[in-house]
Amino acid sequence: MLHRKKPILKRRKHHVDVPAITPGAAATVVPASPLNSPLNTTMMGYGPNGSDQVALNDISEIAAFSQKWPVVWIDIDGLGNVELAQSLATLYGLDRLVLEDIFDTGHLPKLEEYDNYLFMILKNGLFDEVFQTEQISMILMEKVVITFQERPGDSFNQVRKRIRSATGRICKFGSDYLAYAIIDAVIESYYPIMEIIKKRLDALEDNFLTSSGSEVIGQIHAIKNDLLFLHSAIWPVHNITIALAHDDLPVITTATSHFLRDCQDQAKRVTELSEFYRMIAGDLIATYLAYSDSNANQVMKLLTMVTTIFIPLSFIVGLYGMNFDRSASPYNMPELGWRYGYPIVLLSMLAIACAIMYMFKRKGWFKTRT
């Protein structure tokens, strides 16, 4: 059974029967939130002088907060609160399509440039028995970063800690550095998954010959599929970081470009690793099939040997089991009446068996190769 829990691709929503593209009107078309889970919305502000984090209950709190801190990060953990998202969209003048994309978790990673903000979709890597992804939507503005996490449970705990500790580079830079830190965290989420896949491949190789065929094949198939999905989730991030680092995007400063280039390298490395493991998995299955082929050959040789040795003997004993009437004619099986008939037959059969076995021995069939 396939273990893809999420659709890779969802049909882009058609947006043609909606009269106006004013942000306020978005409320009417945003689909019912796919995950009505309890969500946790936080607002974090920081600057060279420190940081503060509060729960965001009301949009009106943002204005005062934004005045106080150079960079404000609004994080919505879970996709359960459509109203809040719409209020934010109204406040910051976000495009309606952006809102739709946030609540449609079937997108591949992408970057879109708008007049005064950048919008990007990323995929956090998870591994809960099977490879899964969590969609991260991020809106990057001059002074504000808004992130939407598909699943409850904070994926950016480490970023938060670095801000709170208030000593790292992060507090001296602007919102673009925060965006970099989040992208970096997303890319880093793939390393543990790679480690798990590596361990599975190692385990497979260790238990190669003792496992059953269908198990080995099924597991390698699952790993190859996981790597394919992983590749399709991380590869676009590489392109996003290239665009962020090299295009003249308004919000990105030169200083942060430098760090983004590092992200680009990392994304490329993850992609290369996924291809590397795919090659190993491919080699494994090829080797398995070669073993299995060699094994089948041995089985067939055994069958052929047994058959070739016994079929002539069975013929002979069948021959002397015929009931020709010896009294009716002297030509009818006179051997049966010979004094040494039986011993001769026995010895003949022994000789035949030995001859056939010798032939097989010379052909080298007796070496067990499995």
Add this chain to the structure above:
Amino acid sequence: MLHRKKPILKRRKHHVDVPAITPGAAATVVPASPLNSPLNTTMMGYGPNGSDQVALNDISEIAAFSQKWPVVWIDIDGLGNVELAQSLATLYGLDRLVLEDIFDTGHLPKLEEYDNYLFMILKNGLFDEVFQTEQISMILMEKVVITFQERPGDSFNQVRKRIRSATGRICKFGSDYLAYAIIDAVIESYYPIMEIIKKRLDALEDNFLTSSGSEVIGQIHAIKNDLLFLHSAIWPVHNITIALAHDDLPVITTATSHFLRDCQDQAKRVTELSEFYRMIAGDLIATYLAYSDSNANQVMKLLTMVTTIFIPLSFIVGLYGMNFDRSASPYNMPELGWRYGYPIVLLSMLAIACAIMYMFKRKGWFKTRT
């Protein structure tokens, strides 16, 4: 049986035995319309101030309409009306080759630049049990867009709605934006097909081991073929959008270039998805063959075990079925007269069977692996 209903490639018509290339002369060489279906010809005009749509019955109506509206879109739905097409060609001074290409539905997508208009052929994606395409021919002029749809049934309903609603971007831009909207609609037509293919692959993977071999193989073959055809229909669109967005074509404004670049990304994404699914289909068939191989191994092991166990026993019972005349000689099968001859033989055979089975058990052949 192949499910390609349309030829992929039709031989380009030779145009050498026609005396003049004046548009009016085209009437004599245009082939009989391939689809003599009832057709529906509409003329739509729009601008910032509103829009109007009428059925186009007579070419003479166009002039007045064109004066009234900044952009006029003439849509011929179905290829049944050659005369109309020729009248349009005369009116707008279209090349005769353009006319021929419109009525030849075997083309791959392409873009041709003429002096005062662009001509392009696109392929709308359909899925009616098998993947199919509808040829869309478009002539893009300064103020007029003419489209020919191969099959009756409007594929551009959404574009029409956006125009009628008169509020979207579409009404503020020129004819090039309309062309963009049509190209976008064509590319979007592939997403539902991708979704269908994805569902089929998922279903195949779910019913992998319970389906019959030929069914699995046939379905994967069909999917791979569909993806190949789909790829050949969408890939040229990518090149067309590159040319439209980057070449200095007279009709295309810079503003629309920006949107065309989005089309380019979308076309690339569809292409990448089709390759991605092709890889999944390839993995599926490889895994199926590996299972089937492993399965065949099991079958052969069973055959070999049964044969190896019973052939020696059959030999033994055959042996004592021989009719050597015990009265003629004491050497002739004296075992048959022993007191415990029969039980000894039975026990020996049991011992032999057990020994052989133990050998197989040690080889691990008893584990059912299928």
Add this chain to the structure above:
Amino acid sequence: MLHRKKPILKRRKHHVDVPAITPGAAATVVPASPLNSPLNTTMMGYGPNGSDQVALNDISEIAAFSQKWPVVWIDIDGLGNVELAQSLATLYGLDRLVLEDIFDTGHLPKLEEYDNYLFMILKNGLFDEVFQTEQISMILMEKVVITFQERPGDSFNQVRKRIRSATGRICKFGSDYLAYAIIDAVIESYYPIMEIIKKRLDALEDNFLTSSGSEVIGQIHAIKNDLLFLHSAIWPVHNITIALAHDDLPVITTATSHFLRDCQDQAKRVTELSEFYRMIAGDLIATYLAYSDSNANQVMKLLTMVTTIFIPLSFIVGLYGMNFDRSASPYNMPELGWRYGYPIVLLSMLAIACAIMYMFKRKGWFKTRT
């Protein structure tokens, strides 16, 4: 058997033991003409004012003809007349290597730039049961085009007709446009071949399961080989058109460059189609092998079932065919004397057969999958 009638590659003639490279000396080294067929040499002149075509019997006629017409096209149909070729070489100062290349039909397409002319070798595509090529050599000068066709039978009938009709673009342009028209005709010669290959692939797919294995395999092999040869014949043409359209070659005017770029697209399209069909052929053979594999599995299952059911039964009937002397001992096969011995054995065998068949049924082996 291979169906390549022509060598793909012929060893380049060594030209080192010839003292001078004066064109007149060429006569001594040109190899015996490979095809001493009756040949047909025509001379055609044309310009905006009309055209004329005469049979070329004597070189001296060319001078007057050239004065009369802006463009002169000398076409030698068949490689039987070496003297004529040498006279032409002398007249126009052609390199000796050019002459050699014309008469060596084993070349791949290529373009060579000389001081005052361009020399190119092309391959016309033919299909006479198998894919074949006809070598077309063309010398393009300021006002003269000379073509050599390997096989008798005019391949450029259409070009000729366009000239004669005297209305097309061809008569207004110079010799470079004629060269373009010839290249275009060569590339177009591949479309009908593609169509034939497509039909063969369709037919193969339709008769997949009813044809014999070796037939299917042999035909796909032939098609793949044809496509490979076709690819190697058309791909260099793509490079030639690139060089003609983009390099600053003296004879090519900017106006013609534009048309050559179209040739380039066409050559690329043929190449892509050949790769596309190669992929389809590859998929077909993979699918055939998968079917055949699945088929073999079924055959082996049948064999295994029959053997597994009957071998134990045969053992039992063999057992009671033994001739132990029941009178010698009460332990010797007393079953044979039981009242219900025979029915019990029959029923036991029936039970065994049913049990084994039930086991196979549970394993799902009874479903016919082929």
Add this chain to the structure above:
Amino acid sequence: MLHRKKPILKRRKHHVDVPAITPGAAATVVPASPLNSPLNTTMMGYGPNGSDQVALNDISEIAAFSQKWPVVWIDIDGLGNVELAQSLATLYGLDRLVLEDIFDTGHLPKLEEYDNYLFMILKNGLFDEVFQTEQISMILMEKVVITFQERPGDSFNQVRKRIRSATGRICKFGSDYLAYAIIDAVIESYYPIMEIIKKRLDALEDNFLTSSGSEVIGQIHAIKNDLLFLHSAIWPVHNITIALAHDDLPVITTATSHFLRDCQDQAKRVTELSEFYRMIAGDLIATYLAYSDSNANQVMKLLTMVTTIFIPLSFIVGLYGMNFDRSASPYNMPELGWRYGYPIVLLSMLAIACAIMYMFKRKGWFKTRT
């Protein structure tokens, strides 16, 4: 069993819960040294006037040494002395992440640029029954080079000798040339491994048909795996040398750039060789499988021949072993009472066997093809 002794990829340490990134604080987070082996720390200084090498016991010795020699090379052989590394980090102001990377031997080769030094990780190639790598970390500063070798045992003996001999180019150049010499030594470490792999492939090909299947398959699998790992260890070095030679890195002089370009070629050549050998290994296994396939065919033909010849004969002898009561009816097996019954049956069987064998002979099955 897999022979990768080292993990290919280790999860990057998270560095977020550490308050300050001051080098001194590194002591608290550096992981326990993976190899608590006796280590050997040397300090070498050289210049155009000569060279000196001393064991480094105390950091304080460095200052005087650095004043005396233009270039100082500190080499720590083994990763057992974390304190020393931390002292060096404090002395030269190295980033804490650098220290972590040095002691984490699971990295792929990489280059990192810091404000006043370059940090790179390389992989020395070793071959101790299986392919292995030794991590080499290098910090390149204006006048100082620090190297960490994962395993005890000097890998840079040759570099050291060249310095001591004091005549080569190395003594006239700066620290960047020393870095080049070390990178060169690392790349050269792969050549003997390539030679070993080449010999193994040759040996495999020589013993192809006499070795057992699982052995051949296992060895080719091991070689392919080795080549894959080797490739992943050397390929990034190619990128590192590109960056070193072409980027405007502060420490690298133009003169050394020239030599680094040579390294780049060498790294590319090793990579190409590894791909070349991988192709050979792939060809070998394909050929092996083809042989094995052909072999299996022969085995099956033998089985089929033996079975096809003897099964009808066994049927016949079984037929005349039936016990129909000839006294009860004249129709019950009268053949048994014929005068020449037995000879006729014998001759018939001989005829049948000959006929079947003749049929096989005509089919060409008697040729031994294995």
Add this chain to the structure above:
Amino acid sequence: MLHRKKPILKRRKHHVDVPAITPGAAATVVPASPLNSPLNTTMMGYGPNGSDQVALNDISEIAAFSQKWPVVWIDIDGLGNVELAQSLATLYGLDRLVLEDIFDTGHLPKLEEYDNYLFMILKNGLFDEVFQTEQISMILMEKVVITFQERPGDSFNQVRKRIRSATGRICKFGSDYLAYAIIDAVIESYYPIMEIIKKRLDALEDNFLTSSGSEVIGQIHAIKNDLLFLHSAIWPVHNITIALAHDDLPVITTATSHFLRDCQDQAKRVTELSEFYRMIAGDLIATYLAYSDSNANQVMKLLTMVTTIFIPLSFIVGLYGMNFDRSASPYNMPELGWRYGYPIVLLSMLAIACAIMYMFKRKGWFKTRT
């Protein structure tokens, strides 16, 4: 057995324990010449006014010769004379590494730029039952070209003839044109080999079905190996010609660059041909395996048919061969005493055999497909 007579790769000699890199010192480290064959050293001088060729016995003769002729070509045919090579190195100030490379025949083709000369290693293609290469080392200076040929026997006879004839372009150009002529000769040496490989492939395809499996497989393996080695020998030459034609190398004049670009095309063509033939060889083996697969299917069908027909019959005859005591019970095989028992059994068996055969006939198994 592998037919590579030469190692593909030899470990680069370590040159670190040698005190000085002065050319004179080379004598002490140059390895014993691998081929102590009689060698033939010639010195050829030429210019627009003529040419002269003498045997080179003493280095001192070179000076006078060089004054007389604009270009001097020193050719050492065979690697037996190390002293001469060293004298030349001293005379022209060649690097010691160059000398080492000349006498190490395990190099891949390469180009190295030195201050006042270019050094390149090429591989002449030979075919003496198996594909082989001869290493050609060339040192190209302003007025002098030195070549070393690995094997006795002049490979540059044609070049020599062109010089002697004193009429070709070669005598008007400088030493760089001579280098071009030599590279051209090296590349041309691959064409006859390609022709041989082509003939072998054709022969294989012709004798496909009549040859034994192992022979076909072995020959294709050999051809693929040859093509791989050939590719690795010619591909670097392509890069060398690119560098020579496009880099601003001091010795190469613009005029010669033009010819080198032709070499580049030729090298690319050889490479493409080698890939083309590799594809054909790959197709051949795939087709062979498909045939063999289909063949195996037929064999198994035959086995299954024979077994399926006779096993039930054998069971029946075995059944009536049982010795149940008919006198002990009326239930014991009363059939044996029936009047028509035997005919009924015979007819039943015939019916069973016919039924089974009819079943196979309906399945289409009787068609011979091999």
